[in-house]
Amino acid sequence: MSADEAVQSTNDDASECKRSAVRLGYWQDDYVQILVRGSDRKPPEINRGYYARTEGVNLFIKKFLKLAGEKCQIISFGAGFDTLYWRLKHAQCKFDNFTEIDFPSVTARKCYAIKRSKPLLEGLGPDCEVRLSSTELHGGNYHLVGADLRNVNEVASKMRESEVNFQLPTLFLAECVLVYIESISVANLLRWIISRFPTAMFLNYEQVNMCDRFGEIMLENLRARGCPLSGVDACLSLETQMKRFLSTDWDGAKAWTMVDIYNAIDPAERQRIEKIELLDEQELLVQLFQHYCICVGWKGQLFSSITLSEYDD
Numbered sequence: 001m002s003a004d005e006a007v008q009s010t011n012d013d014a015s016e017c018k019r020s021a022v023r024l025g026y027w028q029d030d031y032v033q034i035l036v037r038g039s040d041r042k043p044p045e046i047n048r049g050y051y052a053r054t055e056g057v058n059l060f061i062k063k064f065l066k067l068a069g070e071k072c073q074i075i076s077f078g079a080g081f082d083t084l085y086w087r088l089k090h091a092q093c094k095f096d097n098f099t100e101i102d103f104p105s106v107t108a109r110k111c112y113a114i115k116r117s118k119p120l121l122e123g124l125g126p127d128c129e130v131r132l133s134s135t136e137l138h139g140g141n142y143h144l145v146g147a148d149l150r151n152v153n154e155v156a157s158k159m160r161e162s163e164v165n166f167q168l169p170t171l172f173l174a175e176c177v178l179v180y181i182e183s184i185s186v187a188n189l190l191r192w193i194i195s196r197f198p199t200a201m202f203l204n205y206e207q208v209n210m211c212d213r214f215g216e217i218m219l220e221n222l223r224a225r226g227c228p229l230s231g232v233d234a235c236l237s238l239e240t241q242m243k244r245f246l247s248t249d250w251d252g253a254k255a256w257t258m259v260d261i262y263n264a265i266d267p268a269e270r271q272r273i274e275k276i277e278l279l280d281e282q283e284l285l286v287q288l289f290q291h292y293c294i295c296v297g298w299k300g301q302l303f304s305s306i307t308l309s310e311y312d313d
């Protein structure tokens with residue numbers, strides 16, 4: 001397996017973990033089982049970790065949509081089999097354009113699954129015309145395109161084909177993606193974004209505190225699977241996560257470990273999910289939360305007030 005293939009296969013793990021947690025009732029997602037067929041049950045710490053990740057990402061997406069208004073866009077980098085587009089549509093959220101970018105071998109599998117699924121096709125909108133090739137799909141305001149994020153020209157051209165409007169407030173989302181990409185390529189991508197989008201927010205979820213023993217073991221496990229961790233320099237601390245944005249001239253950045261994010265979740269909701277499975281090793285979950293983070297970068301004043309507080313504002 002090549003290094004790129006090993007990175008692409010991390011999507012299968014992420015999707016299976018999401019499916020495991022959804023099946024147990026951690027959160028509702030009527031679409032994940034269409035894209036992921038497996039029925040493995042993951043350990044409780046993994047299910048809870050994915051719950052916190054999904055809640056944390058949802059929290060900041062809600063904040064983005066509220067600040068940006070309806071004329072906005074979401075661009076998901078390394079989207080894999082994520083179902084966010086359908087979940088947002090189901091929740092009646094409004095946006096002008098939603099574009100997903102991943103390697104063509106990953107988008108091909110997602111295209112195939114979408115075109116065979118009535119609920120996924122219907123989710124694109126009533127009577128909408130769907131244009132598709134073996135690796136790309138455009139339907140309504142949803143666009144799924146294949147590109148290598150290390151190649152900014154290719155990314156730019158795919159955004160144009162996806163009718164991305166560079167003038168609209170735009171959210172860029174990356175969940176466990178940038179860690180696999182060389183820092184120089186991530187910096188090029190981040191610089192290109194702010195050169196083209198006057199108003200942008202970047203929501204990044206990935207590893208942090210990778211220089212302690214627990215972090216080293218996490219990295220060893222990923223390396224053992226053949227995944228190059230070319231972007232790990234930015235995952236050493238919350239400061240290095242924010243530096244990614246500040247050193248590429250974004251206007252600001254903030255970052256929180258998943259300990260903070262989990263504690264910000266509505267207590268009633270936390271109580272609900274804590275009853276789903278017994279956790280033998282509370283300490284392991286805390287360690288996992290200490291080694292993942294959400295970092296938000298912004299360009300333009302619209303998003304400069306973004307905070308973690310007031311969970312449901």
Ligand SMILES: C[S@@+](CC[C@H](N)C(=O)[O-])C[C@H]1O[C@@H](n2cnc3c(N)ncnc32)[C@H](O)[C@@H]1O
Nearest residue numbers: 008010011014078079080102103148149175176
């Ligand atoms: C761990 S998976 C995460 C998938 C999804 N974001 C999620 O959270 O469920 C990482 C994804 O990033 C994609 N990816 C990594 N490097 C990429 C690159 N250079 N270009 C395009 N996609 C990339 C992989 O193919 C994979 O689908």
